[in-house]
Amino acid sequence: MDHLDHLVRGSWTPSGGGDAELPEHAAKWLAARTGFVARDTPAAPDSALAVADSALPDSARAALTAVVGDEHVLLDREARLGRTGGLSYLDLLRHRGGGEVTAPDAVVVPADPAQVQRVIEVCAAHGVGVVPFGGGTSVVGGVQALRGDKTSVVVLDLMRLDKLVSVDPVSRLAVLQAGVVAPEAERLLAEHGFTLGHFPQSFERATIGGFAATRSSGQASAGYGRFEDMVEGVRLATPRGEWQVGVSPASAAGPDLKQLIVGSEGAFGVITEVTVRVRPIPASDRYEGFVLDGWSAGADAVRALAQNGTRGTVTRLSDPTETEVGFALKGGWKMNAVRAYLRARGITDPCLLIIGWEGRTKADLTAARKATLRTLSKHKTVSLGQAAGAAWRHGRFAGPRQRDALMDAGVCVETLETATYWSKLDALRDTVREALTTTLTAGGHQPVVACHISHTYETGASLYFTTLVPRDLTDPVGQWAKAKQAACEAISTDSLGTISHHHATGVDHAPYLPREIGALGVDVLGAVKRELDPEGVLNPGKLI
Numbered sequence: 001m002d003h004l005d006h007l008v009r010g011s012w013t014p015s016g017g018g019d020a021e022l023p024e025h026a027a028k029w030l031a032a033r034t035g036f037v038a039r040d041t042p043a044a045p046d047s048a049l050a051v052a053d054s055a056l057p058d059s060a061r062a063a064l065t066a067v068v069g070d071e072h073v074l075l076d077r078e079a080r081l082g083r084t085g086g087l088s089y090l091d092l093l094r095h096r097g098g099g100e101v102t103a104p105d106a107v108v109v110p111a112d113p114a115q116v117q118r119v120i121e122v123c124a125a126h127g128v129g130v131v132p133f134g135g136g137t138s139v140v141g142g143v144q145a146l147r148g149d150k151t152s153v154v155v156l157d158l159m160r161l162d163k164l165v166s167v168d169p170v171s172r173l174a175v176l177q178a179g180v181v182a183p184e185a186e187r188l189l190a191e192h193g194f195t196l197g198h199f200p201q202s203f204e205r206a207t208i209g210g211f212a213a214t215r216s217s218g219q220a221s222a223g224y225g226r227f228e229d230m231v232e233g234v235r236l237a238t239p240r241g242e243w244q245v246g247v248s249p250a251s252a253a254g255p256d257l258k259q260l261i262v263g264s265e266g267a268f269g270v271i272t273e274v275t276v277r278v279r280p281i282p283a284s285d286r287y288e289g290f291v292l293d294g295w296s297a298g299a300d301a302v303r304a305l306a307q308n309g310t311r312g313t314v315t316r317l318s319d320p321t322e323t324e325v326g327f328a329l330k331g332g333w334k335m336n337a338v339r340a341y342l343r344a345r346g347i348t349d350p351c352l353l354i355i356g357w358e359g360r361t362k363a364d365l366t367a368a369r370k371a372t373l374r375t376l377s378k379h380k381t382v383s384l385g386q387a388a389g390a391a392w393r394h395g396r397f398a399g400p401r402q403r404d405a406l407m408d409a410g411v412c413v414e415t416l417e418t419a420t421y422w423s424k425l426d427a428l429r430d431t432v433r434e435a436l437t438t439t440l441t442a443g444g445h446q447p448v449v450a451c452h453i454s455h456t457y458e459t460g461a462s463l464y465f466t467t468l469v470p471r472d473l474t475d476p477v478g479q480w481a482k483a484k485q486a487a488c489e490a491i492s493t494d495s496l497g498t499i500s501h502h503h504a505t506g507v508d509h510a511p512y513l514p515r516e517i518g519a520l521g522v523d524v525l526g527a528v529k530r531e532l533d534p535e536g537v538l539n540p541g542k543l544i
Ligand SMILES: Cc1cc2nc3c(=O)[nH]c(=O)nc-3n(C[C@H](O)[C@H](O)[C@H](O)COP(=O)(O)OP(=O)(O)OC[C@H]3O[C@@H](n4cnc5c(N)ncnc54)[C@H](O)[C@@H]3O)c2cc1C
Pocket: 086, 087, 088, 131, 132, 133, 134, 135, 136, 137, 138, 139, 141, 142, 143, 158, 178, 179, 199, 200, 201, 202, 205, 206, 207, 208, 209, 210, 211, 212, 213, 214, 215, 216, 217, 218, 219, 264, 265, 266, 267, 269, 270, 271, 272, 399, 400, 502, 503, 504, 506, 539, 542
């Protein structure tokens, strides 16, 4: 695993696009498909960014220093700039292009849950906003340093809460501090023979607290569940005091308050510890690729897998456009041979299906794989074998690096996600594709809008869209902002889908939340917030 700088904000990795490059064949394909002309648009240096002076009152600074020590209240430009915004395409653009960015007035780095609690109390007493910051990988504006009605705001960075607190191997439970980054969580748990099984594409950077705060979902959700399924208990610091929930695996003692905290995006409190369900590390795994002919055939097969309980641990279906993008980015004679092979097998509109199985024993894996293949045998499926599965697995965290390289070359590249019931899946996909295509077709440019299903349920599935189009250099922010707005309108009109399956609400999706949960739902969330955070200092402008 690479060492990733905690504070990089203009790209996924410190070297920007340098970790990946846009191969010539891929640039040619993009040119033919979108009208793209390669341009060198590297990130502007950090020195080109204007950061306003800190407005943190001296009294608040002194009180914070008394809690965490002088060296853990950071006021320097670099520390504040490093926690300015998340990692959406628009966040990256703001950092790359120069101009003014919204930096926090200070960064506070407490050492443990007790210090987090006291920091929150100090901020509430001084009317200072607090933005909890885990890995800073939010793509919906969740870590933007907004002030709301406050005159100053601090980022509360959880990076020092990096410990595995305890493991209960009998119950298969572990308590992890909120700032533990996902690869470190896996490393710490592996020492006890366990895995969490949570592998979002942001795995390398995101934290346990961030996963809980956003109801994250990882690539192996078919086998391990979403993050909220893994949460058994939460310790939360609030201006009203500490709140701990979760004492047993199930309970009929009223509504599940744990689920009120999970997904609260720092607006109700700061998660300091999470008790998670863990599983023994699987003894064996196997990944394979299959191809189905056309989106409907692919979606039908994946639905059958989900509804009769024969999914793999990973089950991921690309639509024809995403399959084409994948083949085009790889390029070379091997891809041409695959295309020819598929044509010869009667596949005219290839949809790539990746399935990964894991087993406690080899026999378990074999049985699970057989069950999947039995379901797939009822659908017209061509196997691409383990090589295709291994290729996907090898590149499963490469997307953010490729995005850096594409951004350097002048491409507008961004993703968005939603979910709905199976009966509405095609309508949702068509509507979002139409919205993105219409808004981004301009000036001789044609976008590529690719889609995949990577999280399935008995009743429905997620849809994840990736869009590529030459960047509008005169109004790059407006170009994507309009497209995203059109997609959000398409998703939320007539409750076609959810405004977020796993990226959360943040700032970007907040305007659409009332359509999804209703005015009464917004009032309920508002009441909870007022109860836990009467001064309104927690993560101003997010969620509600
Ligand atoms: C390239 C890329 C790929 C991604 N892929 C996926 C994916 O596959 N699946 C997925 O689910 N998400 C994905 N995301 C989104 C993001 O990684 C998730 O939302 C993740 O859960 C955020 O974790 P984090 O530690 O980075 O949180 P941050 O970005 O730091 O924070 C996210 C939100 O949670 C709040 N928060 C953070 N920590 C705490 C805490 N301890 N207590 C209270 N509130 C807190 C923040 O204030 C903010 O509102 C992706 C993002 C990127 C950039």
